[in-house]
Amino acid sequence: MARKHAILDGFASRFSGVASSSGGRIALREVPFSAQLDFRANPADGRVVDSVHKALGFVLPTDPNTAATAGGRSALWLGPDEWLIVGGEGEESLLTRVLHTALGETFGSVVDVSANRTVIEVSGSAARDVLAHGCPVDLHPRDFGTGRCAQTLLAKAQVIIHQVNDAPTFHLFVRTSFAWYLAEWLLDAMTEYCAEEPIGVSVPLGGQESPSPLRG
Amino acid sequence: MLLIPCPWCGQRDEIEFRYGGAAHVEYPADPETVDDATWARYLFVRPNPKGPLAERWCHSQGCRRWFNIVRDTVTHQIMRSYRMEEAP
Numbered sequence A: 001m002a003r004k005h006a007i008l009d010g011f012a013s014r015f016s017g018v019a020s021s022s023g024g025r026i027a028l029r030e031v032p033f034s035a036q037l038d039f040r041a042n043p044a045d046g047r048v049v050d051s052v053h054k055a056l057g058f059v060l061p062t063d064p065n066t067a068a069t070a071g072g073r074s075a076l077w078l079g080p081d082e083w084l085i086v087g088g089e090g091e092e093s094l095l096t097r098v099l100h101t102a103l104g105e106t107f108g109s110v111v112d113v114s115a116n117r118t119v120i121e122v123s124g125s126a127a128r129d130v131l132a133h134g135c136p137v138d139l140h141p142r143d144f145g146t147g148r149c150a151q152t153l154l155a156k157a158q159v160i161i162h163q164v165n166d167a168p169t170f171h172l173f174v175r176t177s178f179a180w181y182l183a184e185w186l187l188d189a190m191t192e193y194c195a196e197e198p199i200g201v202s203v204p205l206g207g208q209e210s211p212s213p214l215r216g
Numbered sequence B: 001m002l003l004i005p006c007p008w009c010g011q012r013d014e015i016e017f018r019y020g021g022a023a024h025v026e027y028p029a030d031p032e033t034v035d036d037a038t039w040a041r042y043l044f045v046r047p048n049p050k051g052p053l054a055e056r057w058c059h060s061q062g063c064r065r066w067f068n069i070v071r072d073t074v075t076h077q078i079m080r081s082y083r084m085e086e087a088p
């Protein structure tokens, strides 16, 4: 039987090493295979908004760069008439049906974009600082807290950043073709918070500069 | 580096945007009937003031919406940012 492979399977051990080497300040993992649907509808159409609310438990957010979450599913604001609806693995057809029903005969669209992006989860007390190394958006909690999202660049790669809780935990939605690059960049950006390199190779502290962590 | 106010997302770095040239260039109402000189002016001639210029930008790495700003070409000061459907 065919087995599904997550795009960042090969990073699993380097990712899991981060928690201990950073003394618990950062945790890193991939959240693969989430259902992602691009939903376009008129936010002023109360019938569509109500229908989504009844079925999924959240009101489609109309404030730019905010997200609504209920029952483990989220709606991320992508534009004034566009959202990314995120659900668990295998929920593509369920969500498609719900959104089609909500639209009815009104103008809009539902597109399954699950294969477009994978999710890298970065959490812990140093997570915000790590992301700030390469992100032009101000991630300070006074401006960017739980329930905020932004489409922006992280280390020049286009991402959607979603802060999902106060840990803080961030979900980075990144195109699969950029996922390896972003994973390498994150591990590199985390070296200053890690007692040893996340891959587990010990590096003499002090004296010589650390060798590049970019290796396979 | 410019800090550009997207009418939807607020202040964002210039690297998230794509420039779209002068704004409010009017498409000839009846392109079949205009003479060559008028058509050429529509296609190729753009304002190039020393001072405030209305121009289009697209927040291409963000919300992907087109909008207008008025920018001073000398100082880079951005005086106004407004949505496509708003009056210039």
Ligand SMILES: [Zn+2]
Pocket: B006, B007, B008, B009, B010, B059, B062, B063, B064, B065
């Ligand atoms: Zn924007």
